[in-house]
Amino acid sequence: MVDKGLNGTSLGGMVCVKCSNDTVPGAKGCVPCHASYYAASGGFCVCPETHEELGGTCIPLAELSKIPDRKSTYTIQYGGGLALESAFLKAHFRAAAHSCTFQQNSSACHTLSNMCVLLHYEFDGDFNACQYYREEFGENYITLPDHVPWLYYPEGEANVYTSKTKLKTTYSFNDGDPNSSLNFTVAKYSADGHLLEYGRLEEVLTLCPLIDFRFDAVVKFGVTFSQQCFLNVKDLWDTYETVFYDVFLQYYDKEEHMMYAVPVLNRNYKENGVLLNQESEMKWQLTRRFFLIDNLSGREAGSPNAWDEEERARVVRYVRNMEIIIQLREGEGHGLIYPPLIKLTYDEVEDNYYDSNRKVEVGLKVQYTMNFSKIQEDLSIAIGVVSCFAVLWSIIATWSWFRRCGRVGLDIPTIFHFVIVVCGNLATVFWLVMFFSCLYWTIFFKRQDVVHLFLLTQTPRDRHQAVVYVVYVQITIDMFIIDWEQPRARNSIPHPQLNMSLDDEGKQRAEQPISIWRTYFIANEWNELQTHRKVNVGLQLFLTLLFLKVMGFENLSIMSPDSSFQDDPQGSSVPQSFVCRFAISISIYLAIVVAQWLFKLMIYERYVENKLQQFIDLCSIANISIFILEHKMYGYYIHGRSAHGFADVDMQSIYEQMKREEEDLCGHRGLEPSSECQTFEVAVTPRFREKYDTILQPLHRRRGLGRPAGRIRMASDQLEQSFQAHEALKRFFGMFLQHALKNLDYIIKEKLFLEGLLDLEFQETDDRCLLFRDNKHTFRRVLFYGHEATFVLFEMLLFTFIDIVSGDFVLAAVVTFTLVVLLEKVCSASGRNNVVHKTLVDQRFLM
Secondary structure (H helix, E strand, O other): OEEEOOOOOEEEEEEOOOOOOOEEEOOOOEEEOOHHHHHHHOOOOOOOOOEEEEOOEEEEHHHHOOOOOOHHHHEEEOHHHOEEEEHHHHHHHHHHHHHHHHHOOHHHHHHHHHHHHHOOOOOOOOOOHHHHHHHHHOOOHHHOOOOOOOOEOOOOOHHHHOOOOOOOOOOOOOOOOHHHEOOEEEEEEOOOOOEEEEEEHHHHOOOOHHHHOOHHHHHEOOOOEEEEEEEEHHHHHHOOOOOEEEEEEEEEEOOEEEEEEOOEEEOOOEEOOEEHHHOOHHHOOOEOOEEOEEOOOOOEOOOOOOOOOOOOOOEEEEEEEEEEEEEEOOOOOOOOEOOOEEEEEEEEEEHHHOOOOOEEEEEEEEEEEOOOHHHHHHHHHHHHHHHHHHHHHHHHHHHHHHHHOOOOOOOHHHHHHHHHHHHHHHHHHHHHHHHHHHHHHHHHHHHOOOOOOOOOOOOOOOOOOHHHHHHHHHOOOEEEEEEOOOOEEOOOOOOOOOOOOEOOOOOEOOEEOOOOHHHHHHHHHHHHHOOOOOOOHHHHHHHHHHHHHHOOHHHHHEOOOOOOOOOOOOOOOOOEOHHHHHHHHHHHHHHHHHHHHHHHHHHHHHHHOOHHHHHHHHHHHHOEEEEEEEEOOEEEEEOOOOOOOOOOOOHHHHHHHHHHHHOOOOOOOOOOOOOOOOEEEEEOOHHHHHHHHHHHHHHOOOOOOOOOHHHOOOOHHHHHHHHHHHHHHHHHHHHHHOOOOOOOOEEEEOOOHHHHHHOOOOOOOOOOEEEEEOOOOHHHHHOHHHHHHHHHHHHHHHHHHHHHHHOOHHHHHHHHHHHHHHHHHHHHHHHHHHHHHHHOOOHHHOO
8 A cells, every 4th residue: 555656746545566486475565575486386476276375485385284273273272261262373373483484584483482482382282383393393302403493491490490400609798799690591582583682681671660670689699688669550451562672691611602592481381281380390391481461363364354453353362470589509519509490470461452441460579598407307306306306394393283282183174284294385485486597598598608597488376375475373362361460449538429349258358359451452552563563565566666677677687698677679669578677676675575574683673673572571561461362272462561560650659669670679570580581482282282272262262352243232241141250261371380280280481492393292291281482572573574584485475476477577567565554454353353252242342
């Protein structure tokens, strides 16, 4: 079609003219005759009847008959069951196959190979370009002619070709080393088989604009790269072209410059309808050439404008995910690698989304890995060894619990307790192994001068159950507050508004009743002490976020050998390693915990206040002792009997008493004469426990002196039972501690070294209870204060678990703080109810 004559004059419109004798119609006008026309017709630009004009060439029918002309040859199967007859395949397949086979034309062979790539290398169905390629030139590169591009690796030998040891380059993390980057080279071909470009990966391969300017990080050795971007669907048709790539890796072998062909794993490849490349490595089919975007093969044959530039492909295919895997080679020197592997996953979009403003996600990832079997074996050995110690320690702890609970045989509660203890201990040792392993990987990966390891790529999981048991023990302990105050002589002048207390015979008592307020005061202080801890969780999480987010320690966890507190200069293209992130976050958390603990222990509790010691002193001033039974046959005793004999006095008397103690003008506070020891571990006899349970038996179904439901006044007989039980327990403990009970007595002694080490009592309590001197405030084990390590470990695991799931330290801190505060509130309320129930104080006076 022309609009001007040969002399340049206008023809008044587009006119079809016949090409001259030496030309034939082409895509955009008349083109010179192909040499095959002259050869077939004896020097004329004519294709005789014994030949067929195809693709601008004149081909003998005898040769063309060997290349079948079938509909299946040009049909491409897309997702969703869509099958299209491709105009590109129909126009070029037979011509390219003939020129490649009979004329050894290199461009035609590349065109034929590109058609096979567009078919995702599938050859097991009806006849197509891939099947012709394999039948004519062989199933792999071993028998391939020089003019035919390499497409297939031998079937079932993927593990052989990904384990080759031909690459001799020793790579380094040192920026000044020329081998600190991977020298990928890419050959770029057009759809019609012509070489368009040849150069470095970062210069030739264009995936999407967001990734282009970060390609330095893509090829930097040891830097894990991950980046996603979104492409407008319309651009897949209008902006990009269908081009094909062969990737090579340059290396040196004895100073000889070499190029190694990089294999490709097309995850969309099918064989007998099965996605073979998504199964085990033994079944993989490796290939060589690939495309990024295909907006060519989806142009349907038979369309009136099939080759019009405005005609759109009905389906466009694009790379949804491209992953380059580099595996370290161990045992032959440091810094050596196996051949890289490119994994490709394709997706499709149909033309009905062309005007939808829809976007599709495209991702590129470079991942470094190694054979972790040796490391996993070492971890298994370490876990096995420490697990043996954990189980052994759990057996000892369960035995101690078994004796302290007074059990006589193996039963379900004992087995259940052992399971809880062993789970908690195993979780602790698993966490220790995981933490130190991650710390080892982080330090050595960041600081290694020669490359001998990469980071682990699988996410760990851990659990911890010990906190539940700690809370359960705290809210179920038995305890009683013993008031040593003795009745005082009654004032002879009666109070006009108070009823006179009468004795059993109805006469007015000669002594004044003992005030209950000191007991309520001590109960309130104990209630507040239950959730007291050395570590301030709010301050702990704030400082952790300060170091991780503000000071930049979080940036040390990127999967790169570079260590910097600054933000990633490549944006978010270098992902963070969970190994480094776990090790760094735990290290920061532990460092702040240790700092808080040392500050409390060496400064605050020594020079400001020690709440446990203050509570013991308060008991002595209030003339009140506390008896605690953590288990049925084991507990603690805090001796608070005043050295002055009474405590219900005015302010001046208290100051005088304290002055006498300072001047050593009175007895000592300890239970034993001339002793200052006020805290003891207690092992009681079965007879003692039986007596204790007998006194409380009438009240075992009631919950102390609380305000009943509906605010209805408690029945007088129930109140009387509580008063009687309280007085009976007070007399019982008082007489017991003063050696006034004939069949219930105790002795005071020191614990054996092995008993203290194993937290176990070997000495039997057949006829007398045992009180072991304890200057370490062991009673803190029924408080949060005595399980600081357990709670810190729980908080660290919770913090890191939320971070691994969400990848956000701030969210992890918020969730951790919320749950810890909620746990403290629940424990405080439950512990308060337990104090009311066990000490028989009125819950309305507990704040």
